[in-house]
Amino acid sequence: MDRIFGGIEAGGTKFVCVIASGPNKIYAEERFPTTTPQETIQKAVAFFNAYQKNNNIKLSALGVGSFGPLDPNPTSKTFGFITSTPKPGWKNSDLLGPLKSNLNIPIAFDTDVNAAAIGEGLWGAAKGLDNFMYFTIGTGVGGGAIINGKPLHGLLHPEMGHIRLKHDLNFDPFEGNCPYHGDCFEGLVAGPALQKRFGQPAYNLPIDHPGWDLVAHYIALAMSDFICSFSPQRIILGGGVMQQTQLFPLIHEKTIQYLNGYVQSPVILENIHKYIVPPKLGNQAGMLGSIAMAMQLF
Ligand code: ADP
Ligand code: ZN
Numbered sequence: 001m002d003r004i005f006g007g008i009e010a011g012g013t014k015f016v017c018v019i020a021s022g023p024n025k026i027y028a029e030e031r032f033p034t035t036t037p038q039e040t041i042q043k044a045v046a047f048f049n050a051y052q053k054n055n056n057i058k059l060s061a062l063g064v065g066s067f068g069p070l071d072p073n074p075t076s077k078t079f080g081f082i083t084s085t086p087k088p089g090w091k092n093s094d095l096l097g098p099l100k101s102n103l104n105i106p107i108a109f110d111t112d113v114n115a116a117a118i119g120e121g122l123w124g125a126a127k128g129l130d131n132f133m134y135f136t137i138g139t140g141v142g143g144g145a146i147i148n149g150k151p152l153h154g155l156l157h158p159e160m161g162h163i164r165l166k167h168d169l170n171f172d173p174f175e176g177n178c179p180y181h182g183d184c185f186e187g188l189v190a191g192p193a194l195q196k197r198f199g200q201p202a203y204n205l206p207i208d209h210p211g212w213d214l215v216a217h218y219i220a221l222a223m224s225d226f227i228c229s230f231s232p233q234r235i236i237l238g239g240g241v242m243q244q245t246q247l248f249p250l251i252h253e254k255t256i257q258y259l260n261g262y263v264q265s266p267v268i269l270e271n272i273h274k275y276i277v278p279p280k281l282g283n284q285a286g287m288l289g290s291i292a293m294a295m296q297l298f
Pocket of ligand 2: 180184
């Protein structure tokens with residue numbers, strides 16, 4: 001019989017809990033809003049324990065892909081904590097500890113974007129690749145990098161949504177929306193930034209609105225920065241804003257333009273539409289990624 005795993009996509013807005021053996025074997029799923037740490041973690045524990053009891057099974061492991069910033073360092077005293085988030089109640093709160101003590105199974109813990117990257121690498125758009133990146137452009141902007149087959153952590157973990165981009169205030173006077181940096185990547189193109197800039201939710205903007213060209217411009221600047229930094233074999237762009245699929249060809253064209261012939265690979269120069277791609281797991285990348293993380297413990 002297949003091993004059965006638990007997964008949590010721990011978001012700042014909602015938690016998605018799932019029980020599965022793989023992408024086509026999802027046995028149960030529950031979503032609830034992220035309230036206080038205590039209440040939210042309690043609900044997750046109750047979901048997994050009820051499933052185990054009712055089905056008389058034991059989960060082999062749990063994977064947790066979480067919003068952050070968080071502490072991903074297993075040797076640290078605060079491993080598994082959410083650290084400096086502005087989200088009320090969650091600053092310096094222990095997410096992993098109470099899951100461990102209540103579930104008593106092995107747990108893999110990482111950022112939400114690393115989890116999604118791991119899922120896309122195992123079953124999705126980056127299958128078979130050792131070096132690739134996954135970005136979400138949604139409520140915030142976050143990036144996960146798989147380098148030599150492993151998620152990159154470094155000192156803490158990358159915050160790729162907060163890089164600074166060239167921003168000509170004469171051409172584009174929008175000051176940005178990041179509470180820390182104003183016009184960083186996230187401050188310019190995350191959903192809330194687009195809402196502030198255009199005065200209406202991004203999903204209401206017509207697809208031929210000239211604003212999309214500007215959005216693609218900033219995303220392409222970021223892509224050229226990340227291609228130069230990490231030399232990924234592929235880049236996956238997900239999240240609510242990327243539901244606007246008209247962005248892809250604009251991003252392709254501008255990324256090539258901004259690299260300006262310097263990175264000499266046919267993968268980019270001739271096949272960029274296969275290089276910067278949407279997630280294959282769609283909006284399941286996060287929750288399936290958490291299952292993939294749990295599976296990787298075996
Ligand atoms: P989260 O980042 O919270 O996990 P999403 O990736 O769905 O969730 O991102 C939500 C953000 O994306 C919101 O700001 C929303 O306005 C924006 N968004 C959602 N769907 C679309 C769409 N079809 N087009 C443009 N923006 C969208
Ligand atoms: Zn920022």
